[in-house]
């Protein structure tokens with residue numbers, strides 16, 4: 007039966023079909039919907055799912071589960087794999103018992119990310135197999151296969167979808183359906199030679215890993231994920247979704263180009279050798295790093311040293327960004343020397359010239375805007391404002407986001423900037439989920455090493471940017487069940503901050519006052535600006551009366567400069583549109599008492 | 609339009625206008641028809657009130673992205689966004705455009721200007737010989753809820769995409785809450801009639 011499924015939902019089906027027992031993750035676009043799709047059915051399938059506090063934790067929990075013999079998966083976005091890299095690399099030595107699949111979704115073009123790194127490199131680095139699905143159907147099917155392969159090889163397997171697979175939708179044959187995890191108990195069987203990576207054991211396990219490379223190659227060589235079509239003597243080799251772009255391009259060009267589609271890394275040596283012997287020139291099409299291209303350059307030396315290789319290194323395929331079938335088509339046409347069929351889009355210079363930009367912005371009534379406004383009032387434009395990763399990074403125009411590097415970096419950058427010699431005020435900001443993910447060690451470090459900085463924790467009681475997932479501060483688990491709720495204030499205190507105060511950013515005066523005290527503090531101060539994400543609050547049924555501008559408005563633009571999308575400037579006066587969520591902050595900013603609550607709302 | 613085999617649609621709009629819901633109704637209808645379908649959507653950071661685009665490829669077995677210059681239909685839920693993504697249109701393609709603007713904050717705060725409708729439609733008409741306009745937001749208000757604008761546009765689109773109307777309506781029924789079904793049915797009809 008076919009269903010219309012999001013790629014991530016298709017991967018979730020694969021996890022269920024494989025009968026996995028434990029799935030862990032930290033939310034991250036484009037991977038978040040995998041665990042979200044599992045949440046409604048996890049109990050029925052005897053499946054433990056969790057939002058872990060970060061990706062390293064997620065992978066380690068999944069490893070523990072695998073060592074009891076259960077199938078497990080750890081799910082993350084590509085940069086999350088950096089956080090999980092420590093267990094990931096040694097896991098290749100220890101190996102697994104129950105099949106363990108690491109799912110790391112890459113983001114060509116940085117749609118929602120701070121970089122364009124390529125997870126395939128990680129798999130090669132760790133010497134484990136990697137699967138590169140082209141579409142939602144393959145993503146589901148490969149997920150099932152990945153568990154089987156992992157168990158067969160006793161190695162973790164990396165599944166690497168990209169944004170256009172994870173966030174694509176397609177008709178997916180859901181096939182065999184779902185398998186429940188067996189209820190027979192799984193136990194941890196002691197085996198120090200495997201599970202204790204002491205140097206002596208690690209040396210042995212490294213040899214085992216090296217010996218397993220032939221078995222990996224043999225398994226992948228015979229897998230159905232690499233497809234060869236021999237036609238003319240010009241060829242294309244393409245990885246994952248690029249294979250679909252190439253097939254479309256070849257069909258549209260009505261050419262007889264041969265094609266080898268690659269879905270596995272390492273690529274299949276024999277199939278590649280057959281291809282190299284057939285073609286005289288080959289174009290490598292892949293997104294992100296030239297992983298396949300480097301393989302082809304190496305392998306062709308042995309099988310066809312004359313082979314002409316085009317790709318990223320020759321400028322035929324862009325080195326960065328994402329591809330589509332037009333890019334593939336023009337590159338293939340170029341290889342075929344068919345300049346007349348190269349297509350340029352119709353020229354649309356007007357669009358750039360006349361259209362106003364429409365960048366994403368914080369929602370109307372977002373508490374981050376209010377907190378940042380007060381922060382800037384107190385610290386002034388001269389202070390240094392390291393920031394972090396979350397919705398609040400969108401406030402870069404407010405002047406309170408001076409840095410954004412990776413999850414949890416804000417506090418450490420603030421410390422480093424202080425120790426580097428900067429003597430201005432330094433006030434960094436970090437979201438609640440980001441603080442719990444990786445910010446706590448930074449705060450501890452700043453306290454320990456006497457960094458005189460202010461740390462603002464923007465606590466909106468959710469992981470907003472990735473789709474409002476719960477975290478340990480919310481008292482709710484991934485399945486919506488109640489659990490202990492961790493107090494961020496208590497954490498800041500116990501980590502040793504000299505000043506800790508929680509304030510509601512919707513109360514402007516109180517927030518200004520708290521920031522002033524934090525600024526005066528001689529040691530390390532922590533301000534917790536706590537107010538629920540307005541989007542989440544509205545979903546939960548919270549309704550506030552909207553505000554409006556009355557005749558007192560003198561057109562000073564103070565409220566407009568605050569930047570709430572609900573406030574417009576029209577004919578020399580401010581006005582509030584229907585997007586207002588009633589946070590009331592603009593009314594406290596207005597120096598003329600011109601903004602008031604609408605008393606009689608229909 | 610390549611009704612028989614493949615029809616590439618690009619939907620452009622603003623975060624919050626229901627672009628993804630609209631695309632999903634079309635995609636599910638295609639599956640009901642037993643036809644292959646591919647779609648791509650925007651999640652995460654780009655969504656917060658920013659410009660949003662989805663790709664839907666009916667009868668397609670390749671990748672989910674409509675190539676630039678390849679769309680048979682451009683469905684613009686907002687005029688400026690229609691122009692922003694007009695380069696996706698193929699030479700013989702058609703554009704269906706809601707004429708009701710949503711002003712970006714760069715405009716409402718006086719940092720940028722929103723061009724008059726004529727200036728948006730003129731370049732669109734230059735590259736596309738078949739631009740159809742409708743005030744879908746007003747039609748949706750007439751149907752009972754301006755939020756149903758996306759379904760007015762779906763009704764308009766139903767005249768041009770190779771999916772049977774009753775299947776599209778069935779998919780609509782399964783995709784919206786029952787209490788809003790009546791309004792949405794009216795919105796669909798009003799959009800469709802506008803194209804007659």
Ligand code: SF4
Nearest residue numbers: 369372397470539540
């Ligand atoms: S989703 Fe929540 S946190 Fe994100 S911008 Fe909107 S209100 Fe702010």
Ligand code: SF4
Nearest residue numbers: 570586587589590592
């Ligand atoms: S009260 Fe003011 S700041 Fe808050 S959402 Fe309404 S217009 Fe925006």
